Amino acid sequence: MERVPVDWQAAQWGSGRGDGIFITIFYHSKRFHASLLPPSTPDTIEGPLISRFDATADEDIEAIQHEIEKLVYEAGKSIWDQLARPLTDEEKPSDLHSLLYPESFRFLFTTNDGKAELITDGNEEDVFPTKALA
Amino acid sequence: MKIVNDIGLPQYSSRESRVLEILAGRSYVTKVLVDGKEMCCKSGDDWEFHAMEREFDCLRKVAISDLKDSLRVPRLLGLVTSAETGKIIGLLEE
DSSP states (O other), X not given: OOOXXXXXXXXXXXXXXXXXXXXXXXXXXXXEEEEEOOOSSSSOSHHHHHHHHHHSOGXXXXXXXXXXXXXXXXXTHHHHHHHSOOOXXXXXOOBHHHHHSOEEEEEEEEEETTEEEEEEOTTOTTTSOGGGGO | OOOOOTTOOOEEEGGGOEEEEEEETTTTEEEEEETTEEEEEEEOOGGGHHHHXXXXXXXXXXXXXXXXXXXXXXXXXXXXXXXXXXOEEEEEEO
């Protein structure tokens, strides 16, 4: 499995018992929201992850966070390459607005044929410009 | 953010605030260049607004008190507004 780059940062985590896991990732001046929702079918990758995450005590949470980070990164490898290519110093935005409100995208972590994948969570067209993936 | 600018602080758009350095958090405390001057900027998302409101309240009280020149606290220099909504989203301090 490929190493997660140091600047790919899962900076914010949210969860509610049984509600799923919600991660905000910052990478190359873009923001990605990845959701792991309780699956309606058995034999998924995200189901046991959510159960284990919910059952883990706060002081032990880092280990499973790292495990989830690796799976999310790996599942979205083509997405990062496509939507968050590295920026040159000249391309990096320097204004406060871009830092506070970077271009944002939403994804769902799901299992398809036994493999983890990120699919677009496309309810918010203004947040996720689908054309960017075309 | 519930901040009332009743002490005439200048307001600057988030687009015209250039980030020189991130001092803490992802964007909460930054050194910015605004109107040709370097300042400390505190800004962030909705969940950080409460802390900023409290800080503004404290610094505003100092700014309008007779002790403003003797108390060693950062001076309020301005406010940052969202380039999209016009709402106040940050504080500018020394």
